[in-house]
Amino acid sequence: MIFSSNLFLLVFIPIFFLVYYGVPYRLKNFWALAGSAFFYAWGAPLFLFVLIGSVALDFLISKTFHSQNRKFWLWVSLILNIGLLAYFKYANFFVENTNLMLGNFGFEQLEWTAVALPIGISFFTFQKISYLIDVYRGVRPRLKYFHDHLLYIILFPQLIAGPIVRYNEIADELLDRKKEINADNRFLGLFRFVIGLGKKVLIANVLGVEADQVFNADDAEKVNAGTIWYGAICYTFQIYFDFSGYSDMAIGLGRMMGFKFPENFNNPYVSRSITEFWRRWHITLSNWMRDYLYIPLGGNRVKGVRLYVNLWTVFIFSGLWHGASWTFVWWGIYHGFFLVLERLFLRKFYDRLPPIFCTLLTFFIVLLGWVLFRSETLDQALFFVGKMFTGFDGGPRLDVEFWLVITLAFLFSFMAIIPRVEVWQHRFLFERPATLRTLIMIVIILIILPLCIGAISGSGFNPFIYFRF
Amino acid sequence: MKWLKNIFFFGVLAALLMTIVQARYKIIDEAPLSGAYNMPDTVPLSLNTWFSGEFQDLYSAYYEYKMGFRPTFIRLHNEFRFRLFNKGVPHVILARENQLYEWMYWGHFRGYLAQPVDTVRERVKRIQELKDHLEQSGVPFMVIIGANKARYMPEYLRANYGKEEVLPNNYKTYLSALDSTDIKVVDFNQVFLDMKPEMGKKMFPNSGTHWSAYGMGLCLDSILSYANRRNPESLKQARVRGHYLADSTLPSDLDLADNLNLLLPYPLNSNLFPEIEIGTSGRKTRIFAIGDSFYWNLYQLDEFFEVADTGGHYWYYNRSEVHFDNSKVPVEQLNPVEIAAHSDIVVIISTEANLDTFPFGFPKDFFRSLAAKKQP
Structure with missing residues (x-):
């Protein structure tokens, strides 16, 4: 079930929340668990059992973290979780590439039945690992009851597309959020x-339809440079509004339940460097990678080549986390490359430039990265990027809808360049609203919600990009 | 402010819940959406269908159609896109001055689905054989080409739609092939274009693709005049003596506007109606018409029922017979030879947008029936 479906909006939400607020406080976690299990089972009924089984193993293993063999058990649990992710997400990719190599050398290829990718596996695997490591490190005590542990992993708002909520960020609210279930948070x-x-x-x-027409064109050779730029710009804003929109929905649903999930985006397209971009884009993934991969590899304690190798390693893993495809790996390498360059000299160079120029340059680098990310193959990506810079030979006809949507996208993406806008944004979104602000918010909800339900009803096009990851 | 936030929040939940109540009990009457769609199938809930995911997949698609207030939400969405972006539905072209065009009509004007000349000549040859046979039996036969709005007034189309005719196209290929025969052809494209200096855009409703009531009247007049040419005054005539503008609409005047499924009424121009004089002598005409909706349009004229005999027949695309009460019977259950023999006239009618399948296989079916009849 996806958030932007009428089944979720018009059936799941009202029934789930009316019961959630209606049941006594001690039963709220059980109802949230039941609702989350139903939510996941709607999309992956059989894998739910695998998920519950693996959480049960985590639960049992985490009990051993006070014993002398704690390190051994931690490794066992990490191998189990990474193994599950590797099997379901990367086995097809591995076999495909192995067969390609075997074929090139004239060997017989491996027989293989493709494995179906369970939705959200990348997200909840990272949460499971976060739980195990946080408990192992003693950041937080383990959860006493299995149902609480299971709820932390399968809590439906963040289950399938994040944000990646680390155990220590939510542990208190899992056990006691009575005060958080109030009118303001709702x-x-x-x-x-x-x-x-x-x-x-x-x-x-809206932008996705346009981007798809370019990237899924039957005859890519005939797509002109202007159209590729158009597709790249559409996709750049599509992926941001798609993913940050999903994160907003997850954070909002969590808050309605009394949970406070971490923020996942902070105006990423105003970044003045790729380093800053990754502090503002998919923040929970960056933080996870920093705390559970980059720092264990040595973090900033190591110097020179080792530091750069570590940085690049993190970004290659980050690319691979997004999907089992070489384009994602190259996308990780691409971002890692600029990150290393910034550490070497680029940041000093940026310091001498006007901030707006740094923002534009960073946006341009990110945009080219999205072409790589969106393309089906590396060849297609290189073809598109090559054509973007080999003469402008016309472009698509742009209509009023495109201009309005892209203008809105542009404004919402870049308004944080203006000083104090971020402060204003923060106040508007997070602080307890006074009367006028409450009324403004009510009007916004009353306009946007029916328009969204209408748009969902009126168009069949409604896929979420980040479900793939 | 706590009370306001609570009332609003639970009000929103209740409103969302109302869609379930509406889906189940239809507490508020809503106009159904125009246009055809296939209701997705669903399967009963069972362990098998649940764990295979089949139930969830099918039910998700099914619920989109089943949900309460769906027509209202879709109309809201369409209205928003229409007002803000001047966008409609895929097959309807929104043109200047609130003119609507159906894409296929413009497409055929631009050479879409153009049939090879040899194919058209072969089809026309079959029509000629049909005409020869019918006229030998004393039954007049004629071909009517309905008027194409995109051909008549392409000037209202926006810049991204070509306004020039593209050759070859079916209309010109058929006209050329029919010209070399002695088949009676009434080409309403030309009739309309001849009247354009006087009538301008009024010949078509701005909100529909079919001809105005005035065009229908001219068509009826033409059919009856031709049917009557051998025995003047034996059949009741319907002469178009003039025209007038009125703010009323026939259902076909709104065919495209209805398909936009808007929340608010589409802006309408006045429509052109015929002043028809019905003959006082003669009996009603038994018309056997085979063709597209341009003949069905005539059912909207009160005068049609004054001059058309209930013993007439209308075969919609040579697939089903449409009675005066709009009920249908598959044509396979009927004998075209028998029907033609008892008709005062046989007409094959099509607009340009349907010429790619013209004459809908009727001559072939007719001669097949004839051959079957001759066999002992």
Whole structure:
């Protein structure tokens, strides 16, 4: 079930939340668990059992973390979790590439039945690992009851597309959030959810149709440079509004339930460097990678070549986390390359430039990266990028809808360049609203929500990009 | 403010819940959406269908159609896109001055689905054989080409739609092939274009693709005049003596506007109606018409029922017979030879947008029936 479907909006949400607020406090976690299990089973009914089984193993293993063999058991649990992710997400990719190599050398290819990718596996595997490591490190005590542990992993708002909520960020609320279930959080949560829904349905979906026409063109050879730029720009904003819209919805739903999930985006396209971009884009993934991969590899304690190798390693893994395809690996390498360059000299160079120029340059680097990310193959990506820079030979006809949507996308993406806008944004989204702000929010909800339901009903095009990961 | 936030929040939940109630009990009457769609199938819930995911997949698609207030939400979405972006539905072209065009009509004007000349000549040869046979039996036969709005007034199309005719196209290929025969052809494209200096855009409703009531009247007049030419005054005539503008609409005047499924009424121009004089002598005409909806349009004229005999027949695309009450019977259950023999006239009618399948296989079916009849 996806958030931007009428089944979720018009059936799941009202029934789930009316019961959630209606049941006594001690039963709220059980109802949240039941709702989350149903939510996941709607998309992956059989894998739910694998998921519950693996969480049960984590639960049992985490009990051993006070014993002398704790390190051994930690490794066992990490291998089990990474093994599960590797099997379901990367086995097809591995066999495909192995067969390609075997074929090239004239050997017989491996027989293999393709494995179906369970939705959200990359997200909940990272949460499971976060739980195990946080408990192992003693950051937080382990959860006493299995149902609480299971709820942390399968809590439906963040289950399938993040944000990646680390155990220590939510541990207190899992056990006691009585004070957080209040009118302000319900209202702010609803507002945040509707904003996210609007970003997804009214902006990302519209741009997605355009981007798909370019990247899925039957005869890519005939696509001209202007059209590729158009597709690249559409996709650049589509992926941001799609993913940040989903994160907003997840954060909003969590808040309606009394949970406070971490923020996942902070105006990433105003970044003045790729380093800053990764502090603002998919923040929970960056933080996870930093704390559970980069720092264990040595972090900033190592110097020279080792540091750069570590940085690049993290980004290659980050690319691979997004999907089992060489384009994602190259996308990771591409970002890692600029990150290393910035460490070497580029950041000093940026310091001498006007900030707006750094922002534009970073946006341009990111945009080219999205071409790599969106392309089906490396060849297609190189072809597209090559054509973008070999003479402008016409482009698509742009209509009013495109101009309006792209203008909105541009404004929402770049308004944080203006000083104090970020402060204003923060105040509007997070602080308890006074009367006028409450009324403004009500009007916004009353406009956006029916328009979104109408748009979902009126168009069949509604896929979420980040479900693939 | 806590009370306001609570009332609003639970009000929103209740409103969302109302869609379930509406889906189940239809508490508020809503106009159904125009246009055809296939309701997705669903399967009963069972362990098998649940664990295979089949139930969830099918039910998700099914619910999109089943949900309460779906027509209202879709109309809201369409209205928003129409007002803000001047966008409609895929097959309807929104043109200047609130003119609507159906894409296929413009497409055929631009050479879409153009049939090879040899194919058209072969089809026309079959029509000629049919005409020869019918006229030998004393039954007049004629071909009517309905008027194409895109050909008549392409000037209202926006810049991204070509306004020039593209050759070859079916209309010109058929006209050329029919010219070399002695088949009676009434080409309403030309009739309309001849009247354009006087009538301008009024010949078509701005919100539909079919001809105005005035065009229908001219068509009816033409059919009856030709049917009557051998025995003047034996059949009741319907002469178009003039025209007038009125703000009323026939259902076909709104065929494209209805398909936009908007929340608010589409802006309409006045429509052109015929002043028809019905003959006082003669009996009603038994018309056997085979063709597209341009003949069905005539059912909207009150005068049609004054001059058309209930013993007439209308075969919609040579697939089903449409009675005066709009009920249908598959044509396979009927004998075209018998029907033609008892008709005062046989007409094959098509607009340009359907010429790619013209004459809908009727001559072939007719001669097949004839051959079957001759066999002992």
